[in-house]
Amino acid sequence: MIMRIFQVTTHPGKEAEFGRFFHETAIPLMNSTPGIVRVLPGAPREDSPREFSFVMVWESLEALKAFVGEDYQCPHIDPAEAELVESRSIKHYDLVDSYPTV
Template identity: 25%
Template sequence: MVVREWRGRAEPERADAYPKHFRESVVPGLRGLAGFVGAQLCCRQIDGKLEFLVLTRWRSLEAIRAFAGPSPERAVVEPGAVAALIDFDATVRHYEVIEDVASAAPAV
């Protein structure tokens, strides 16, 4: 499995704009792609701005290429994201998952 990491920044006054775009546009589009496993949207405040971290999980780098094109390190940023953010990374990082640990199931 491969994790794809991307970041974008927004003004605090527009805190809901990118998460709304993510839920309504990004996630439905990703769910229809072969090799897409899942996604997380994270947020933190830094230097008076909000920074969003998007982590998507893919079965392989080939699946990412099918989504991103022949230059998988180039970010795929939709117009709705551009409108919601003040700036964003033009490139992404990919990480091969070495271990994937979930919380233990509660004892019954």
């Protein structure tokens, strides 16, 4: 499985508008996307008021590519959010099923 971490920083003053897009469009879209095992959306905190994130677990790299295309390492955004976003980043990891307890 592939863990995909997508982070967005909004333009100053665009937090509320992006927040509506995030909750009304992005989260439902990701939750209904074939190939996604788990979606963990992250909303801003006081110390990072313009940052939003998604941690997504995909069943395979093939499933991820079916959604975003061959250029899966590029952080794609919906055209509706493009004017709201100052920066974005994407990282991918192989999901570790279990780890030793301390």
